[in-house]
Amino acid sequence: MNLLHIENLSIDLKTRSEPLSIVDRFSIRMGEGEALGIVGESGSGKSMLAMAIMGILSPKMTMKADYLSLDGEDLMKMEENDRQHYISSKASIIFQDPKSSLNPCFSIGSQLDETLSTHGIHTRSERKEKILSLLDSVGIYQPEKIISLFPHQLSGGMNQRVAIAIALACKPRLLIADEPTTALDVSIQSQILDLILELNKRDNVGIMLITHDFALLSENTDKIGVIYSGHMMEHAATKNILEDARHPYTRSLLNSVPQLGKRHTKGSRLYALDGQIPAIDKLPVGCRLGPRCPKAEKQCVNPPILHSIANHGKVRCHLADLKEQSSSKKNNHSVSGG
Amino acid sequence: MALLEIDNLSKNFISSTNWFGRASVIEANKNINLKLEEGKTLAIVGESGSGKTTLAKQIIGIEKPSSGVIKLDDQALRFNNRQDKRKRFTNIRMIFQDPYESLNPNVRIGHALEQPLIINTALTAKQRKQKISDTLIKVGMQSEHQYRYPHMFSGGQRQRIAIARAIILEPRVIIADEPLSSLDVSIQAQILNLMQTLQEEMGISYIFISHDLNIVEHIADSIMVMYRGKVVEQGNVSQIFDEPLHPYTQALFASTPIFRNRFPDFLQQGKRKPLTNEKASCVFAERCPYCEERCQSSSPPLIDVDDDFKIACFKFD
Amino acid sequence: MNSQSQFYLHTRIPSTFYLWWSHFKKNKLALVALVVFVLFALTAIFANIIAPHDPTAQFTEFVHLPPSWYDAGQTQFVFGTDYIGRDLFSRLVLGARLSLSLALVVVLLSSSIGIFLGVITSFSNFWLDALIMRIMDFILAIPSLILAVVIVAVIGPGLPNAIYAVALVLIPHFVLTTRTAIRQEKNKEYVTAMILDGASLPRLFFTTILPNILPPIVIQLTFAFSTAILEIATLGFLGLGAQPPFPEWGTILSESYNNFMFASWTVTIPGLAIFFTLLSINLVGDGLRDAMEIEKK
Numbered sequence: 001m002n003l004l005h006i007e008n009l010s011i012d013l014k015t016r017s018e019p020l021s022i023v024d025r026f027s028i029r030m031g032e033g034e035a036l037g038i039v040g041e042s043g044s045g046k047s048m049l050a051m052a053i054m055g056i057l058s059p060k061m062t063m064k065a066d067y068l069s070l071d072g073e074d075l076m077k078m079e080e081n082d083r084q085h086y087i088s089s090k091a092s093i094i095f096q097d098p099k100s101s102l103n104p105c106f107s108i109g110s111q112l113d114e115t116l117s118t119h120g121i122h123t124r125s126e127r128k129e130k131i132l133s134l135l136d137s138v139g140i141y142q143p144e145k146i147i148s149l150f151p152h153q154l155s156g157g158m159n160q161r162v163a164i165a166i167a168l169a170c171k172p173r174l175l176i177a178d179e180p181t182t183a184l185d186v187s188i189q190s191q192i193l194d195l196i197l198e199l200n201k202r203d204n205v206g207i208m209l210i211t212h213d214f215a216l217l218s219e220n221t222d223k224i225g226v227i228y229s230g231h232m233m234e235h236a237a238t239k240n241i242l243e244d245a246r247h248p249y250t251r252s253l254l255n256s257v258p259q260l261g262k263r264h265t266k267g268s269r270l271y272a273l274d275g276q277i278p279a280i281d282k283l284p285v286g287c288r289l290g291p292r293c294p295k296a297e298k299q300c301v302n303p304p305i306l307h308s309i310a311n312h313g314k315v316r317c318h319l320a321d322l323k324e325q326s327s328s329k330k331n332n333h334s335v336s337g338g
Numbered sequence: 339m340a341l342l343e344i345d346n347l348s349k350n351f352i353s354s355t356n357w358f359g360r361a362s363v364i365e366a367n368k369n370i371n372l373k374l375e376e377g378k379t380l381a382i383v384g385e386s387g388s389g390k391t392t393l394a395k396q397i398i399g400i401e402k403p404s405s406g407v408i409k410l411d412d413q414a415l416r417f418n419n420r421q422d423k424r425k426r427f428t429n430i431r432m433i434f435q436d437p438y439e440s441l442n443p444n445v446r447i448g449h450a451l452e453q454p455l456i457i458n459t460a461l462t463a464k465q466r467k468q469k470i471s472d473t474l475i476k477v478g479m480q481s482e483h484q485y486r487y488p489h490m491f492s493g494g495q496r497q498r499i500a501i502a503r504a505i506i507l508e509p510r511v512i513i514a515d516e517p518l519s520s521l522d523v524s525i526q527a528q529i530l531n532l533m534q535t536l537q538e539e540m541g542i543s544y545i546f547i548s549h550d551l552n553i554v555e556h557i558a559d560s561i562m563v564m565y566r567g568k569v570v571e572q573g574n575v576s577q578i579f580d581e582p583l584h585p586y587t588q589a590l591f592a593s594t595p596i597f598r599n600r601f602p603d604f605l606q607q608g609k610r611k612p613l614t615n616e617k618a619s620c621v622f623a624e625r626c627p628y629c630e631e632r633c634q635s636s637s638p639p640l641i642d643v644d645d646d647f648k649i650a651c652f653k654f655d
Numbered sequence: 656m657n658s659q660s661q662f663y664l665h666t667r668i669p670s671t672f673y674l675w676w677s678h679f680k681k682n683k684l685a686l687v688a689l690v691v692f693v694l695f696a697l698t699a700i701f702a703n704i705i706a707p708h709d710p711t712a713q714f715t716e717f718v719h720l721p722p723s724w725y726d727a728g729q730t731q732f733v734f735g736t737d738y739i740g741r742d743l744f745s746r747l748v749l750g751a752r753l754s755l756s757l758a759l760v761v762v763l764l765s766s767s768i769g770i771f772l773g774v775i776t777s778f779s780n781f782w783l784d785a786l787i788m789r790i791m792d793f794i795l796a797i798p799s800l801i802l803a804v805v806i807v808a809v810i811g812p813g814l815p816n817a818i819y820a821v822a823l824v825l826i827p828h829f830v831l832t833t834r835t836a837i838r839q840e841k842n843k844e845y846v847t848a849m850i851l852d853g854a855s856l857p858r859l860f861f862t863t864i865l866p867n868i869l870p871p872i873v874i875q876l877t878f879a880f881s882t883a884i885l886e887i888a889t890l891g892f893l894g895l896g897a898q899p900p901f902p903e904w905g906t907i908l909s910e911s912y913n914n915f916m917f918a919s920w921t922v923t924i925p926g927l928a929i930f931f932t933l934l935s936i937n938l939v940g941d942g943l944r945d946a947m948e949i950e951k952k
Contacts, residue, residue, distance in 0.1 A: 041522040042493075185385040186549045190593040212523055215552070215594075256527035258556035269534065270556070272527035276492045398851060427853040439844040444671050444866035450845075453862060454852040485668045503848070 003174055003206045004030040004053070007067035011048050011230075013280065014060055020280045022048050022061070023230045027306075030174070033204035035197065037217035037238065039253065040227035043277045046210050049227070050176045053208075055087050071173050089119065091174040092167035097183045098159035102151040108135075108162050109147030115169045134165045139195055157188035164195060174206040175199065181216065193220065214254060218242060223313075226250045229277055229288040232306055236313020246312060246320035248295050249273075287317070295319055340373035340409075341543055342397070342430075342511055347371075347406030349392055349567075365567050366392040369640070370406070372562060372572070374511065377537065379544040381558035381575075383551070383590065389567035390547045394513045397545070399426045410511075428458050431504040435516040437496030441488040447474075447499055448484030454507050469506065477502045477532060494525035498532065505536060513545045518553060530557060551594050555579050560646065563587045566621040569640055573647035584651050585626045620652070628653065671866070678946035685942020692935040695751060702752040706745035707731070710902040714740040719918045737907075737921050738914050746902040747928055753903050754932070757818060758883035765822040765883075766876060769829020776830065777837035778856065788834075791827040799824040803886055807895040814903075817896035821886045825879050832875045836868035843867075870947035877940035881933045888929055904929050 009026045012019035023045040030036050040046040051057050053070075068075045071090045075083055095101045103111060112131045121127050135143035138161045151159055160180060167175060177196055181189035197220050200207045209221060217224055217238060225235045226249065234247040245251045255271035275292045284290050286301035293300065299318050306316040349367040366389045374380050382390045395401035397408055402417045409415065410429060415422045434440035442450055448470055455466045471481035477498045488496060497517060504512050514533070518526040530553065536542060548554050554561060554575075561578045563571040563586065571584040582588050592601040620626070620633040632652055640650040669677070679685060698705060708714075714736060721728045722735040722743075734743040772791075776784045794802065806820035840846060841864070849863045890896030891905025892912075899906055904925050911921035 041524060187385055187589055187593045214523075253523055256524050258530075258552040269531045270527040272531055273524045274528075276494055276525065277522075400847065400850060424853060427851060432848070432851055434844050434848065436844065440848050442843075442845040442849075442863055442867065444869075445863070446668075449862070453849065453854060453858075457853045457855075457858070487668070487671070490668075 001032070001072055002029045002069070003032050003034065003071055004028070004208075005067060005069045006053075006065060009049070009052060009063065009065040009068060011045065011052055011057065012062045014062060019062065021230055021283070022280060023052070023227075026227075026230075026232055028225060028232070028235065030206055030208070032173075033200065033206055034223065035200050035207040035209065035221040037221035037224040038208060038210045038227060039212065039214060039217065039224060040210075041212055041277050043229070043280075044227045045230040046227050047178055050093060050178050050208070050210055053087075053174075053176065054091060054093050055084055056093075089170050090172060091176065092170060092172040093176040093178060094160070094163050094167050094180050096179040098156060098163045099151060099183075101163050102159060102166075104151055107148055107150055108154070112147070112162075112166055112169060115166050119170045130169075134168060135162070137168070138162075138165045139191075140165075155188075156184050157192060160184060160188075160192050161195065164192075164199075168199070172205060174208065176208045176210065178210045179212070180209075182211075214242075214257060226253070229283065230280070231288050231316060232314070233289070233317070234313065234315050235306070236315075240312050244312065246309065246315045247317050248293050248319070249289050252294075341376045341411065342372075342374040342545075343409040343412070344370055344372045344397070345407045345409070347393070347396060347408065348404050349389075349396060349401065350404045367396070367403075368568050370569055371640075374543050374545065375559075376510070377541045377543060378559040379537070379546055379557055381546045381548060381554040381561045382564060383549060383554055383561060384564035385549060385590075387566065388564040390564055391515060392567075393564075394432070394515055394545065394547060397511075398430055398432050398513055399423060424458065428507050429509050430511045430513065431507065431509040433497075433500050433504050433512060433514040433517045436520045437493055437500050438520070440500050441496055443488055445487075446484065447486055447488065451484065451499075451503055451506055454503070458507055473502045473506045474499075476505070476536070478528075492525075493521055494528060497521060497525075497529050501529070501532065501536070505540065505542070508540065509542065511543045511545065513547070515547045516549070517546075518548070518550070526553070533557070551579075551591065563590070568621050568650065569648070570622065570651070571649045572640070573649075577647050583654065584622075584649055585628055585653075586622045589625065620650075675943075675946045679942050682942045682945060685938050685945075688935040688938030688942070691931065692939055695932050695935065696755060698748055699752040699755045702748045706742075706748045707733075708742040708745040710741065710746040710749045711900050712741065714742070716740070719914070719921075721918075722920050722924070734924050735918075735920050737911055738918070741900075743907075743921060743924060746907055747904070747925060750902045750904045750907060750925070751928070751932075753897070753901070754884050754887060754929075757814070757887050757903075758880055761818055761822045761825065761883040761887070762876060762879050764818070765825035765879060766829050766872075768822075769826040770833050770872065772826070773830045773833025774837065774860070777834045777841070778860075787830070791830050794823070794827045799882075800886065800889060803890060804893065804895060807890060812895045812898070814897045814901070817887060817890045820890070821883055824886065825882060828879065829872075829875060832871050833868065836871045837864060840864045840867050870944075873947065874940055874944045877936055877943060881936040881940070884929070884936070885933060 006026060006028050009023065010021065011023040012021055026049060028036070038046050038049070048057065048061065052061075052063050055075075057063055065076060070087065073086060075087070078086060102108075106114075109131060112134065113127050116127045116130055121130060131147060132143045135146060140146055140158065140161055146154070146158075146162075151162070154162070175196070180196065181192050184192060193216060196207060196209070199205045207221075209217065211217065221238050223236065224238050224241045226233045226241070226247065228249050234241065234245065234250045241250060242254070245254055252271060252273045256273070258270060273292050273294070278284055278288065278291070286303050287293065287296070290296050290300045297319070302318075304316050304318045306314050308314050309320060347367055347370040348365070351364045351366055352362070370393060372380065382393065384390050392401060396403045399415070399417065407414045410425065415426050441447075448467075451470045451473065452466055455461055455469060459466075461469060470484055474481055474483055479495065479498055479502070483491075483499075488499070491499065500517075517533075518529055521529060533544065534557065537544065544557070546554070546557055558575050560574050561572070562569055563578070563584065565586045571578065571582070571587045578587065582591050588601045618636055620629075620637050623629045623633045626633065630652065638650045638652045640648050641654070642648050643654065714732075717729070717732060717736045718740045719738060720732050720736040720740075723730045723733050725735075728735060732742050732744065734747065736742055737746075772787055776787045797805075803817070803820040803824050806823065807816050810816045810819070846859065846863055849859055854863070887896055888903070888905030888908070891903045892909045893905075894909060897903035897906045899910055907925045908922060911918065911925070915922045
């Protein structure tokens with residue numbers, strides 16, 4: 001059974017004239033306890049996707065999907081209130097900046113207490129016990145001392161741990177982490193990442209790790225999805241992506257990071273895509289990467305579809321397809337992008 | 339002769355006076371020495387609170403050093419001296435971290451770029467305009483962009499404009515304070531390439547403040563690792579990256595995914611040891627897995643291992 | 656970001672002022688208010704052409720003549736006449752000139768002093784700043800109308816004294832607005848960047864800080880203008896400002912106030928004039944605030 005199953009999820013921004021597409025027909029399946037990485041630049045729609053799954057999109061956005069299920073229940077068939085309740089019992093989200101996701105006016109303990117009481121633990125002593133065990137499970141040393149403190153008295157890393165503890169309060173099956181380490185100091189980043197991944201291994205929680213940094217995903221995820229300008233460009237197992245990326249965008253992302261061990265010599269340059277991600281009101285015709293793509297050809301003015309490639313995964317590129325035909329002739333091009 | 343030289347620079351902040359009027363002093367920088375050669379890049383690495391930005395502010399001249407000397411071309415730059423100020427402002431320029439903050443939203447790009455020229459050069463209005471166009475083209479923008487406002491540009495383009503502003507006076511040193519950390523990965527590569535091209539064309543020296551070791555290894559010639567205001571390790575890029583010796587440098591490497599398995603001692607960071615004598619001990623003693631008795635009671639000095647490699651740790655006495 | 660203009664590089668780049676105006680235009684209510692205000696202003700400027708009669712001329716045969724839309728009214732006196740037969744319309748038109756120009760003088764006086772002090776405090780050392788701000792706090796601590804009344808009571812009633820009093824009351828608001836705006840601006844990175852360009856303090860202020868503190872100051876100006884009109888009229892009504900037979904709006908009200916029971920138009924019409932002027936100015940101010948404080952996308 002799939003933990004998360006999305007078919008053709010689209011998110012649009014309402015405007016006076018035509019709605020603008022932020023995420024276009026996004027499909028994904030996540031198994032129980034899978035760690036999925038979502039990579040994309042700012043403006044690619046990756047955070048909107050997370051919010052859509054959590055049902056917390058701003059009212060300016062509209063969302064539609066052919067099928068959207070979480071832990072086996074079809075969300076699209078539920079009533080508004082039931083859905084929100086169901087999602088909050090099955091999935092949690094942690095954000096980039098722990099300072100802004102915690103309420104500065106309440107102590108850590110009372111914020112956790114509040115969350116637990118909405119999730120059906122009604123006796124005070126039970127909650128207290130639960131709070132201590134939650135804080136302990138996110139690696140906070142001496143939780144009894146922490147519960148009476150306020151967010152501003154803790155460091156960024158500690159706050160992020162508390163935010164994770166709050167996210168875990170409802171025993172989620174799916175934890176969405178939206179750039180969980182970006183706002184933190186270097187030496188703290190790996191600790192927080194380790195913590196999230198430990199939850200994945202220990203409690204079999206499904207993890208969706210949203211980031212712009214491939215380095216975070218390389219050892220830690222089972223699969224990676226690459227989003228560009230609202231389109232899923234490539235979706236495959238982590239190993240396949242890192243070793244044999246098929247989409248020009250994925251390759252450029254991988255190549256534009258300086259490799260450790262390669263030092264600067266005079267005249268050496270990093271690989272960099274020209275230009276920038278298109279604005280959502282000025283999307284290019286055809287492939288959204290088209291104007292920036294180093295390999296673009298005539299046929300790229302026709303929008304490519306996300307199709308499967310044998311022994312790899314799914315790629316949205318005409319050229320990945322051509323290359324594949326020569327090496328392994330007959331594979332079923334089952335269309336799932338629409 | 340080094341282009342920029344810093345001797346024993348220290349900066350103390352008096353944080354607050356308590357009820358009895360006794361001030362507590364924070365040592366933001368302590369006894370910092372560095373030399374920067376023409377056309378080279380020095381990277382300063384460390385986490386937030388390590389005093390990187392304070393050091394940059396003193397070099398650039400907006401923060402007065404508590405003690406120590408900053409020399410440009412072997413001549414000391416005094417803090418409150420008109421001539422030295424001008425010399426500093428024209429020879430040492432700065433690129434800020436966030437291009438959304440460093441450009442005035444209500445001023446056209448061309449107007450912002452023109453200011454340093456009006457103040458520091460004797461160019462005519464026509465020459466200034468030409469210079470602005472040339473500089474914009476040099477950083478990969480178009481001459482016509484000078485009539486626009488900052489909000490019409492993306493983050494990467496804004497950082498290009500910020501670089502244009504830094505190079506328009508043809509400086510010899512540019513201090514870049516985390517210039518890439520607010521940009522996307524693919525844009526980071528563009529800006530990094532641009533900075534290298536400019537270095538090769540104009541012979542600029544960079545002081546590159548960053549926490550990203552991948553980028554530092556790519557761009558830097560020498561590296562200075564700072565922790566809580568002190569230099570803990572200083573050396574060539576090859577020395578430091580081939581074999582980081584100081585425990586803090588190792589801790590930094592351990593937090594980079596690719597390197598982490600080389601330093602298994604640091605995987606359980608964050609557990610801090612209580613210190614007996616916090617004032618006197620080594621700055622890193624609290625987090626150091628190799629902390630000994632003497633690290634608690636006294637602070638190791640920065641010793642010269644050879645000409646351009648220095649380390650502050652008792653392990654290497 | 657505007658990728659379309661990548662291809663049309665020579666298209667005109669709208670200035671900040673144009674952007675403000677184009678946002679202001681979208682607010683229909685504010686636009687109507689602006690038109691109303693411009694009509695009032697034009698009336699004030701061309702008052703002596705518009706007014707059909709001398710505002711102090713007494714038409715003794717037409718005492719308490721109702722406005723022309725009443726059966727007993729005459730077209731000659733559109734808004735009727737008052738208790739000694741003066742034409743109300745002419746008095747209101749000339750009153751508009753008086754009220755608006757007095758308010759303008761008050762705003763110019765208080766804003767120039769207030770903004771100057773605001774700039775001084777935000778660039779001065781701790782003690783001067785503290786001194787000026789405590790004086791401003793002292794002025795703000797007393798209800799503005801009471802303070803104005805006290806001042807006029809001390810230096811004597813009359814139009815010039817009323818102007819000084821109202822101007823003094825308005826100064827602290829300008830000082831506070833300017834100071835807060837500059838304090839916020841001073842910590843911005845682009846100000847640091849400008850200091851690193853070697854800019855002197857005046858250059859720093861005029862090229863970098865001023866364009867960014869303009870919005871709050873302009874908004875403060877509109878609200879100060881409406882406050883000035885109201886306070887001058889109030890002082891006139893209390894008999895502390897303009898003195899009869901001067902056709903000032905507050906004075907007109909106070910003169911007609913006793914005859915309200917049988918000649919209500921002599922009170923309602925001047926009251927409505929004040930009401931609509933203030934409403935239009937405040938709506939324009941609100942529109943300006945919305946237009947100028949939008950996030951630049």
